[in-house]
Amino acid sequence: MSGGLVAIPADIRVFEGYTWHAAPDQYVQAAVRGSGVLPLILPALGDAGDVDMVLDRVDGVLISGSRTNVHPALYGEAETEGHGPFDRLRDHTSMQLIRRAIERGIPLLAICRGIQELNVALGGSLATEIQELPGRIDHRKPDTQDRDEAFAIRHAIHVREGSCLAGIVGAGEVKVNSLHRQAISRLAPRLAVEAAAEDGTVEAVSVIDAPGFALGVQWHPEYWVGSDAISDRIFAAFGDAVRARHSGLGRVAAE
């Protein structure tokens, strides 16, 4: 595998009487098949981790989705019933990784919870239970046990002309899936909105003046890699950026 190494920060999960550091296989498979890179699941070590030691050795960072939410204290709000469930170690590891990857120009693709972590890591905030906000559609996962139904393409978003994302998938309307009940509220200063849903929900952002590839999307392109052109193009573009860094081209440019 010559495409480069990509860190995927793990979630903390408890089952079978153990605590696990885990990442969903759909992100691992999308990294391999869609980006042509070698994924490396990174334990959620929080302060015990050494982010720069990891970033010295990888060529990209892929931040996955999760049913857990970023803790509201990280964007200055009080915890309520509606904000949970939480994964504080994931929060800490992801956000350190995000900040340093951007500073070092290491390619970053942040998906669903990942775009929310990106926004909070750079100083923004989140809204929770957005389906209860005036004028918002319901962005939550459909009530089904069938995974293809859960990740089915469901609503339109508008990709802004001239955005980084437009350079990957084209500007205008595209259709995406939707499995979230939180979304960006206060946009972080260094983020630019790349796409939005018809109800105003931010669906994609890029990092202004980032030295490397740095894109966040609220939907799940990883799930349909191999059968959806938009998903394929996003992961191919991420893979190109990772390969450029792996070959030393991106590393020289950014550091």
Ligand SMILES: N[C@@H](CCC(=O)NCCCC(=O)O)C(=O)O
């Ligand atoms: N928890 C956040 C982010 C949502 C997310 O990442 N969803 C992916 C998992 C979908 C599932 O299997 O339930 C939010 O709800 O906004």
